[in-house]
Amino acid sequence: MADPRVIVLGAGPAGVRAAQTLVAAGLRPVVIDEAPRAGGQIYRRPPPGFTRSAAALYGTEAGRATAVHEAFDALKAQVDYHPETLAWAIWDGVVHAAKGATALEFPYDALLLATGATDRLMPVPGWDQAGAWSLGAAQIALKAQGCGIGRRVVFAGSGPLLYLVAAQYVKAGAEVAAVLDTAPKSAQIRALPGLMARPAVLAKGLVLRAKLLRAGVPVHQGVTLTRITGSGEADGISWRDARGAEHHIAAEAVALGWHLRPETQLADLAGCALRLDPETRLWLPEIDPDGRSSVPRVYLAGDGARLLGADGAEAAGRLAALAALQDMGRPVSAAEQARLRREIARMDRFRRGLVTAFPWPAAQAAALPDETMICRCEAITAGEIRAAVTGKGAKEINRAKALSRLGMGRCQGRFCGVAGAELIAAAAGCGLDEVGRIRGQAPVKPLPVAATPEGAA
Amino acid sequence: MAFTRLAETGRPPVAFTVDGIAAEGCEGDTVMVALLTARGHLRREEFGGTPRAGFCMMGACQDCWVRLADGSRIRACTTPLSPGMDIRIDTPEDTWPTLA
Numbered sequence: 001m002a003d004p005r006v007i008v009l010g011a012g013p014a015g016v017r018a019a020q021t022l023v024a025a026g027l028r029p030v031v032i033d034e035a036p037r038a039g040g041q042i043y044r045r046p047p048p049g050f051t052r053s054a055a056a057l058y059g060t061e062a063g064r065a066t067a068v069h070e071a072f073d074a075l076k077a078q079v080d081y082h083p084e085t086l087a088w089a090i091w092d093g094v095v096h097a098a099k100g101a102t103a104l105e106f107p108y109d110a111l112l113l114a115t116g117a118t119d120r121l122m123p124v125p126g127w128d129q130a131g132a133w134s135l136g137a138a139q140i141a142l143k144a145q146g147c148g149i150g151r152r153v154v155f156a157g158s159g160p161l162l163y164l165v166a167a168q169y170v171k172a173g174a175e176v177a178a179v180l181d182t183a184p185k186s187a188q189i190r191a192l193p194g195l196m197a198r199p200a201v202l203a204k205g206l207v208l209r210a211k212l213l214r215a216g217v218p219v220h221q222g223v224t225l226t227r228i229t230g231s232g233e234a235d236g237i238s239w240r241d242a243r244g245a246e247h248h249i250a251a252e253a254v255a256l257g258w259h260l261r262p263e264t265q266l267a268d269l270a271g272c273a274l275r276l277d278p279e280t281r282l283w284l285p286e287i288d289p290d291g292r293s294s295v296p297r298v299y300l301a302g303d304g305a306r307l308l309g310a311d312g313a314e315a316a317g318r319l320a321a322l323a324a325l326q327d328m329g330r331p332v333s334a335a336e337q338a339r340l341r342r343e344i345a346r347m348d349r350f351r352r353g354l355v356t357a358f359p360w361p362a363a364q365a366a367a368l369p370d371e372t373m374i375c376r377c378e379a380i381t382a383g384e385i386r387a388a389v390t391g392k393g394a395k396e397i398n399r400a401k402a403l404s405r406l407g408m409g410r411c412q413g414r415f416c417g418v419a420g421a422e423l424i425a426a427a428a429g430c431g432l433d434e435v436g437r438i439r440g441q442a443p444v445k446p447l448p449v450a451a452t453p454e455g456a457a
Numbered sequence: 458m459a460f461t462r463l464a465e466t467g468r469p470p471v472a473f474t475v476d477g478i479a480a481e482g483c484e485g486d487t488v489m490v491a492l493l494t495a496r497g498h499l500r501r502e503e504f505g506g507t508p509r510a511g512f513c514m515m516g517a518c519q520d521c522w523v524r525l526a527d528g529s530r531i532r533a534c535t536t537p538l539s540p541g542m543d544i545r546i547d548t549p550e551d552t553w554p555t556l557a
Contacts (some may be wrong), residue, residue, distance in 0.1 A: 034516060034535075041515055047485040047537065050465050118517045130498040130510035137514035137534075145490045146465030172463040232508045233497040252459075263517075376512065376520060379504040410519035415512065446519060 003027055004109035004328050007095055008079075009087050009266060012040020013064075013310045014302025014317035015114035016072045021321035023078045025330055030080040030106055032087050032097055038072040040116055041136065042310045045069060046144050057143055059168070060204055064311060089442030090270040093297075096442070103453045110297045110324045113267050114317055117260035117303035120282075122157070122182075122364050122419050123382075124237075125227045127256060128373040131234030134415075135257030139165045148174040150252030154237050156180040156225055158358040159259035160205060167208045170215045177251045179212060180239055182258070183358045184222035194353025197346050201309075224364070228254050258360050261418055262304045268440030271295045276433050279355050280307075281362055282418065283437040289341055291320030292327075299324050312347040315340050365419050366426035374423065375416040377409020382423055389427040397435050400424050410446055413438035460493040473542040482538045489514070489521055489533035492544070499523050499533055500546060 006022055008015045011033035022029040031038075037045045043058065043065040058065040082099065089096040095106040119134040126132070133141075133149050135157060141147045142165075152175040155166040166179045195202045212219055222242035229236045229248065236250040264274060267285045273294035274283045284306065291299045301320035302313035319340040322332045368374075370383030385404050394400040397407070397420065406420045407413030413420070417438045425435045468483040473491065482491030489511055492499045498508030500523055511521030514534045521533040526543035 046465070049468060049485050051467075052464055056464075118513060118515065128502075128507070128509075130508040132512070133510075134513045134518075137512060140514040141460065141490070142463065145485075145487060146463055147460045147490055147494065148463050149460060151461045174461065174463060233510075376518070379502060410522075411517065414517050445516070 005030065005107060006110045006112065006324060007032065007106055007108040008112045008114060009033075009095065010040070010114035010116055010302070010304070011035065011038035011072060011081075011083075012114060012116050012302060012313065013043060013068050014116075014304075014313035014320075015040070015112070016068050016075075017314045017317035018112050018114060018301055018321040019075055019079050020071050021318050022325070023075055025321075025325050025332075027325075028078060028080060029112075030082065030108075032082045032085050032095065032106070034084065034086055036084050038083070039065070039069055040310075040313075041140065043068050044140060044144050046146070050146065052146070059171075061310065064314075068310075068314070086443075086445055086447070087266060088444050088447055090266055091442075098447050101448045101452065105453070108297075110299065110328065111270065112291075112299045112301060112317075112320055112324060113270070113293075113304060114300075114302045114313070115263040115266055115304035117262050117307060118414055119161075119257040120259055120261040120360065120418055121256060121415050122258055122361055123368060123372055123374050123416070124156075124225045124256065125369055125372045126230065126234070127228050127254075128376050128379075129228060129230050129232055129234045131230065131253045132228050133253060133255050135159075135161045135165050135255045138253075138255035139168065142168055142172055148172065148253075149255060151175060152177050152251050152253075154178050154180065154249055154251040154254045156182075156223075156237060156239070156254060157257040158183040158361070159257060160354060160358070161257055161259065162358075163205065163208045163212065165255065166217065167211050170212065170217060176212070176215070176217045178249050179217060179219045180223045180225060180237070181219070181221045181358075182223055182225065182361045182364070184242065187359055188221075188357045191353045191357035194349055194356060197349035197353065201350065225256075259354070259358055260303060260307050261414075262307065263414075264304065265412065265440035265444040267293065267298070267300060267304065269442055269444070270298050272298060272300070274437065276437075279352065281360055281422070281432055288323075289344070290323035290337070291316055292323050297324075297327070306348065306351070308344065308347045308351055312344060312351070315343045315347070319344065362422050363426075365422035368423070374420055375406045375409060375413075377411050377416075378405045378407075380404055380406045380416075385420060385423050386427045389424050395424065395428040395430055395434060397421050397424055397438055401438060407438045412441060412444065459495060459497055460490060462494060471538050471540050473538060473540065473544065475544050476546055476548050486538040487534055488523065488531060488536045488538050488542070488544070491538040492523070492533060492546075498546075
């Protein structure tokens with residue numbers, strides 16, 4: 001009997017470790033990744049010809065980043081690697097992909113989705129202007145291109161990335177005008193017991209904050225962001241401090257983000273059940289402790305399933321691959337599985353600490369003025385969405401999408417869907433469970449109209 | 458406002474054009490970086506014509522599509538700059554959908 005065909009989607013920390021585990025078991029998995037080089041977003045590699053060291057690029061995580069890169073480079077001859085390839089649909093046991101204008105089909109016996117995450121965004125009036133960026137964008141500009149998004153930048157939102165990227169900008173020589181954290185200091189103190197699950201990571205976070213203070217960067221906690229100012233191109237941000245006083249800071253660019261949201265479109269198209277997680281208020285794929293989804297032969301690992309960070313993703317990738325091997329009747333080490341489960345459980349305690357420390361400001365959605373742009377792609381305002389809810393009774397988000405065009409644009413709701421759901425829930429006076437989530441639609445990203453089949457791969 | 462180069466500044470230049478005007482980026486630049494180191498936006502939003510520069514830089518938001526002279530469209534944040542690229546941003550055929 002031929003070896004089972006296993007596909008790993010995504011070559012970030014989870015996908016790389018999953019592929020490595022499958023290869024170690026004697027399989028030759030297919031690895032499909034959108035990027036030209038493996039590593040994912042957090043360990044993203046600059047193009048050839050760039051000269052900064054791993055230490056300069058990844059700081060305290062340089063060792064881990066290099067290990068992931070080297071692990072994948074060593075695997076290349078033993079996997080069927082498809083970089084710069086977009087997986088755009090999954091149905092009937094086949095991954096449909098496109099590389100440039102060539103359409104590819106990959107039938108599978110087992111599928112491991114390691115699709116990662118994007119920034120979670122709460123709209124701020126004026127965020128649709130040029131010069132307002134996601135925090136992830138600010139980091140990628142620096143890491144992958146050696147650029148700052150401006151000479152003088154404000155970092156606003158909440159979450160570990162807020163402080164990390166701000167510190168990276170200071171180190172690179174940019175001027176960080178301020179760090180504006182919507183989470184109150186009290187939340188971070190309350191989170192300490194959970195964060196103590198990973199004392200070394202907590203210590204790194206405290207060091208980052210100390211570096212910002214030493215560099216003279218103003219850090220304000222418990223703020224409310226009121227407007228990104230500018231006339232088409234951002235020129236600063238207005239905000240209110242914890243005592244209610246109004247402020248404005250001039251900046252060439254503003255980076256925004258509230259931690260991450262998982263990329264679940266492909267899991268959705270594969271038929272995996274998703275469930276509302278009441279703590280994070282995100283819809284997450286249902287998985288067992290090893291990463292088995294609700295669909296047989298489909299496994300999930302990394303930030304696309306649970307936001308455990310890059311090292312958590314490595315462990316989850318290994319564990320999900322072991323689950324796939326076990327389900328195929330291959331021998332796996334029970335001790336290794338137990339060790340990985342323990343590691344993930346500890347990381348999950350830390351993750352929950354982060355949720356407490358940097359809460360998603362759900363109530364902010366209800367407070368957004370009607371003229372605030374929510375859906376950047378289709379230019380749909382908060383008022384238009386509220387009108388669909390209160391005027392037309394669209395409480396379910398896909399109905400609200402049909403009536404208002406919220407989330408119907410090219411990003412498919414990645415950047416407006418989470419806040420849009422909060423806005424609908426507030427307008428309808430119901431819970432997020434009743435609002436639901438924007439359904440995944442194929443193609444999950446735009447495809448060239450001219451994509452032509454190459455035949456089954 | 459424009460991007461600022463903080464590192465990796467020793468790369469060879471790459472010539473391209475924007476709306477027919479000569480421009481210069483560096484080898485290894487994405488189209489986005491080559492454009493935004495010299496200007497604050499790279500397209501105009503389809504409905505109101507307001508400037509847009511992109512948002513996520515990881516190929517997820519699709520806010521940074523720009524047009525080439527041959528009519529094709531590229532995602533600026535994931536497309537490497539290549540010599541002689543002929544990018545159109547504010548020429549009439551690219552802005553007509555936003556004219557009232």
